[in-house]
Amino acid sequence: MAIWDWSVFFHDLVHPAILRGLWTTVWLTFVTLALAIVVGTAVALISRSRFAPAQWFYQGYVAFFRATPLLVQLVFLYSALPQMGIRLSVVEAAIIGLTLSESPYVAEIVRSAISAVPVAQWEAARAIGIRPLTAMRAIIFPQALRIAVPPMGNEFVRQLKNTSLVSVISMTELFRATDNLIQGSFRVLEALTVATIYYLLLTAAWTLLQQLVERRNGHWFADTSAPKAKVAAAKVEA
Amino acid sequence: MTTSPKPQDAFVRLDNIVKSYGAYVALKGVSLEIAKGQSVALIGPSGSGKSTVLRCINTLEVIDSGAIFVGDLRMGMQATPRGLRQATAVEAARQRESVGMVFQSFNLFPHMTALENVASGPRLVKNVSKPQAQSQAMELLDRVKLGDKANAYPRQLSGGQQQRVAIARALAMQPSVMLFDEPTSALDPETVQEVLNVIREVRDSHMTMLIATHEMEFARHASDMTIFMEAGQIVESGPSAEVLGSPKTERCRRFLAGLTGVAAQPQARPA
Ligand SMILES: Nc1ncnc2c1ncn2[C@@H]1O[C@H](COP(=O)(O)OP(=O)(O)OP(=O)(O)O)[C@@H](O)[C@H]1O
Numbered sequence: 389m390a391i392w393d394w395s396v397f398f399h400d401l402v403h404p405a406i407l408r409g410l411w412t413t414v415w416l417t418f419v420t421l422a423l424a425i426v427v428g429t430a431v432a433l434i435s436r437s438r439f440a441p442a443q444w445f446y447q448g449y450v451a452f453f454r455a456t457p458l459l460v461q462l463v464f465l466y467s468a469l470p471q472m473g474i475r476l477s478v479v480e481a482a483i484i485g486l487t488l489s490e491s492p493y494v495a496e497i498v499r500s501a502i503s504a505v506p507v508a509q510w511e512a513a514r515a516i517g518i519r520p521l522t523a524m525r526a527i528i529f530p531q532a533l534r535i536a537v538p539p540m541g542n543e544f545v546r547q548l549k550n551t552s553l554v555s556v557i558s559m560t561e562l563f564r565a566t567d568n569l570i571q572g573s574f575r576v577l578e579a580l581t582v583a584t585i586y587y588l589l590l591t592a593a594w595t596l597l598q599q600l601v602e603r604r605n606g607h608w609f610a611d612t613s614a615p616k617a618k619v620a621a622a623k624v625e626a
Numbered sequence: 627m628t629t630s631p632k633p634q635d636a637f638v639r640l641d642n643i644v645k646s647y648g649a650y651v652a653l654k655g656v657s658l659e660i661a662k663g664q665s666v667a668l669i670g671p672s673g674s675g676k677s678t679v680l681r682c683i684n685t686l687e688v689i690d691s692g693a694i695f696v697g698d699l700r701m702g703m704q705a706t707p708r709g710l711r712q713a714t715a716v717e718a719a720r721q722r723e724s725v726g727m728v729f730q731s732f733n734l735f736p737h738m739t740a741l742e743n744v745a746s747g748p749r750l751v752k753n754v755s756k757p758q759a760q761s762q763a764m765e766l767l768d769r770v771k772l773g774d775k776a777n778a779y780p781r782q783l784s785g786g787q788q789q790r791v792a793i794a795r796a797l798a799m800q801p802s803v804m805l806f807d808e809p810t811s812a813l814d815p816e817t818v819q820e821v822l823n824v825i826r827e828v829r830d831s832h833m834t835m836l837i838a839t840h841e842m843e844f845a846r847h848a849s850d851m852t853i854f855m856e857a858g859q860i861v862e863s864g865p866s867a868e869v870l871g872s873p874k875t876e877r878c879r880r881f882l883a884g885l886t887g888v889a890a891q892p893q894a895r896p897a
């Protein structure tokens with residue numbers, strides 16, 4: 389057996405099973421990240437409540453999902469819950485696991501983005517008579533969003549890599565599809581190289597897209613910077 | 627706390643306001659009255675409590691004791707059948723609708739155009755329809771001579787232009803009193819006058835206003851009354867010509883003398 393067989397490599401590169409796995413990886417990443425953004429934002433908003441139990445919930449939520457490995461969460465959802473009478477399909481367990489495990493990271497991004505909006509913006513809103521919830525929705529949140537978008541882009545890459553873990557509960561995404569191919573051909577090097585190339589391509593494509601969006605809309609992201617107040621004149625008398 | 631009726635002529639009234647930040651007492655019993663349509667200047671050294679007075683009036687700060695009246699409103703308090711209680715956040719917001727505030731650093735909403743900034747109050751507070759809010763906002767932008775900048779974002783505007791938009795934004799709520807906190811202190815000297823002209827125009831429309839300022843010429847010519855503060859207390863107050871022309875107290879005299887010493891500086895430029 390040769391060390392490297394190009395024909396195997398090209399065979400694996402366009403193998404229908406690999407392409408199906410690739411597609412699964414892509415949609416699973418997008419869907420679970422989108423869901424994590426919804427859940428994470430909700431959790432971040434809860435954390436802003438002055439109500440003490442809301443604080444405990446937030447701290448506990450973040451600590452729990454950060455402290456437990458995603459692998460364990462997935463196996464728990466898929467294999468341990470049935471013992472409690474809750475039966476999830478592979479896809480359900482994968483979506484729930486990936487969403488919940490990612491949500492605290494989103495929550496932390498949203499939370500720090502909200503507190504990064506200058507207090508003066510709250511005050512300006514209050515001074516006009518804007519109600520607190522409206523101020524959050526119409527004044528603070530749109531500005532926080534602009535701050536949160538760049539770090540959120542990095543979460544995409546993390547989530548992309550995390551999808552490979554759902555292979556353990558037998559969801560056939562890119563990695564498991566690759567593994568299946570290896571079981572038949574015994575050509576590990578070519579197959580894993582193919583998988584690696586696809587992961588790299590997806591990450592590169594995303595990074596490029598993100599750079600493009602940020603460059604095109606650079607002013608949009610820079611928008612939240614405080615007005616360059618020329619305080620010097622006021623301080624002269626001191 | 628008393629709810630004694632206000633004297634007929636006082637539209638804004640502060641009764642013995644005490645305000646502290648932690649252990650530091652920033653206002654040590656401040657009382658003042660502003661008649662309807664009167665324009666009052668608030669002067670004094672840095673740290674004397676000018677901003678704190680303004681922020682207390684529209685309840686951005688919660689006072690320790692005393693009472694603040696704006697028209698019929700007892701600011702920060704809500705009347706109930708069983709007496710007064712602290713206003714909730716929503717009740718305080720409703721009270722602030724009638725008190726306009728302009729900040730030293732403008733604080734425009736950066737994600738909104740000039741027009742959207744001005745329309746934001748009517749849109750978000752009074753639920754005025756978009757076309758109506760925008761046509762009103764357009765009128766106000768014309769009034770502050772920025773009709774051509776309606777679609778510009780704050781970052782595309784000079785400091786003076788931003789401050790004029792901020793004034794229009796406050797006016798859009800049709801407040802019964804306007805508070806200005808050193809509205810020109812963050813501006814380039816060249817743009818100070820354009821903002822002062824707008825404020826003068828607001829005064830000429832008989833708006834009741836209180837303006838913390840270092841612009842003594844402006845105070846002299848555009849304010850009916852001037853109040854001099856030092857260390858959290860009102861030291862002297864009266865008609866602007868008197869307080870600024872022939873101050874009665876030594877402290878006010880010294881403060882004004884210090885300013886004329888730096889006559890070349892922006893805040894002492896002739897209006
Ligand atoms: N949030 C705060 N926490 C603690 N101390 C504060 C706070 N805000 C104001 N102070 C203090 O209260 C005092 C009065 O401040 P204030 O801002 O009202 O002064 P000012 O007259 O507006 O001064 P300036 O001319 O510099 O604007 C100052 O000593 C200031 O340090």
Ligand SMILES: [Mg+2]
Nearest residue numbers: 676677678808
């Ligand atoms: Mg001040």
